[in-house]
Amino acid sequence: MNESPSAWPAPASLTALGPTISFAFNLGKIPDQGEDSDPILRDGPDLGLVGVFDGMGGAGGTVYETPDGRRTGAYLASRIARDVVEQRMLELLEPDWHLNGKAAARDLQHSVQQALRQRLQELNPAPSGLRSRLIRALPTTMAVVALQRTQPSGPTWAGHVFWAGDSRAYVFESQGASQLSTDDLRDPGDALANLRRDSVVSNALSADTEFHINYRRVELRAPFLVVGATDGCFGYLRTPMHFEYLVLSHLLEARNTEAWSSALQAQIASVTGDDAAMSTLGVGTDFKEFQKLFAPRVGELGSDFIEPLDELSDAVTRAEQELRALRERQLDEMAERWSRYKSGYERYLRPEALVENESTAGEALEQEADAAEDSSNAVETSDGEPTQPNVAADNGEPEPAEDVGPTEEPALERTEEASS
Numbered sequence: 001m002n003e004s005p006s007a008w009p010a011p012a013s014l015t016a017l018g019p020t021i022s023f024a025f026n027l028g029k030i031p032d033q034g035e036d037s038d039p040i041l042r043d044g045p046d047l048g049l050v051g052v053f054d055g056m057g058g059a060g061g062t063v064y065e066t067p068d069g070r071r072t073g074a075y076l077a078s079r080i081a082r083d084v085v086e087q088r089m090l091e092l093l094e095p096d097w098h099l100n101g102k103a104a105a106r107d108l109q110h111s112v113q114q115a116l117r118q119r120l121q122e123l124n125p126a127p128s129g130l131r132s133r134l135i136r137a138l139p140t141t142m143a144v145v146a147l148q149r150t151q152p153s154g155p156t157w158a159g160h161v162f163w164a165g166d167s168r169a170y171v172f173e174s175q176g177a178s179q180l181s182t183d184d185l186r187d188p189g190d191a192l193a194n195l196r197r198d199s200v201v202s203n204a205l206s207a208d209t210e211f212h213i214n215y216r217r218v219e220l221r222a223p224f225l226v227v228g229a230t231d232g233c234f235g236y237l238r239t240p241m242h243f244e245y246l247v248l249s250h251l252l253e254a255r256n257t258e259a260w261s262s263a264l265q266a267q268i269a270s271v272t273g274d275d276a277a278m279s280t281l282g283v284g285t286d287f288k289e290f291q292k293l294f295a296p297r298v299g300e301l302g303s304d305f306i307e308p309l310d311e312l313s314d315a316v317t318r319a320e321q322e323l324r325a326l327r328e329r330q331l332d333e334m335a336e337r338w339s340r341y342k343s344g345y346e347r348y349l350r351p352e353a354l355v356e357n358e359s360t361a362g363e364a365l366e367q368e369a370d371a372a373e374d375s376s377n378a379v380e381t382s383d384g385e386p387t388q389p390n391v392a393a394d395n396g397e398p399e400p401a402e403d404v405g406p407t408e409e410p411a412l413e414r415t416e417e418a419s420s
Helices: 073-092 101-123 191-196 240-253 257-271 287-345 351-384 411-419
Strands: 019-027 040-043 047-052 063-066 069-072 142-149 156-164 168-173 176-179 214-221 224-229 276-283
Touching: 019 040, 019 257, 019 287, 040 073, 040 276, 047 073, 047 224, 047 276, 063 073, 063 101, 069 073, 073 101, 073 142, 101 156, 101 214, 142 168, 142 224, 156 168, 168 214, 168 240, 176 240, 191 240, 214 224, 224 240, 240 257, 240 287, 257 276
Parallel strands: none
Antiparallel strands: 019 276, 040 047, 047 142, 063 069, 142 156, 156 214, 168 176, 168 224, 224 276
């Protein structure tokens, strides 16, 4: 989808270029199941329109039976909203009439809500027992930029920005990219913070919950690019600077608009984890002049932002790899040294040691018991048992004195005997 159909007739003569280059694409992760709709891309000499719609698969995961087969609510919602918004904006945008943006936002809100509710009734879904504030019927995001030249054949343009959810609208000028929409998130932050945290979308088009369409008007001076992108295009890149560099570096490297679009699609498909849709419109000059216009900016981005950040990211990756290797080495060495150490540490815990210890302890206890028993018997024999009666004493006969053997005479008598 690289050509922009002309929605408005061209005047007979032009003194300043209007929309000159354009492309759009829709990359579904699963063929024929992508929940982003085909983008809006329309242009005329004094008007332009780009828009993207991202069906919210988490909140709108309910599956409905349709004539085209089973479709999720997210798939249906993005396409219903796209068709309604495109139709209404083609009716509201006029070259010679300044759009009332706030009134247009209310018109879009009413028209989309009515269409989604009517489609939900036609689908006649079965009542669900699941209750959650995160579950919605036919939910989708939206980011749309409508362009009007402010003066006939002049270089200034009014950019009318309409959005709901976290799809984004951008403008690319010679000094760099600028975000035109503000992410509708429950925990909002700046663009970098929103990339790093996964906050819940706080406002989105749906059939069963109230929503609003945000509006902002900006004044732009040609030449410039306007881009609408779903989060699959930018949400998997490191920083917002990387998204700008992605778009502009491929512009510089391409031979023509079609090659630019193809290179972007290939690069985004290689990193994204989601469906991705983009719509791009260049105003005020041709392809070659856009390349010249953005060449200095690409050089600045590369030297001041992308190369330093990528070098640091690569260093972090190498450090993390080295840390993982060190941790693996630590575990291996710990296991090896433990195996050498634990033989002695667990010598009393092994089954054979327990058996040996129990046997040794049993023998010791038996020896102690035998010794105690012998000691007890000895005591009873000497003190407790009665002695045999002395028969001679009972008969009145004196018991002969025990022969205790010769007694030793005093040393003095032995000395005297020796001298005589």
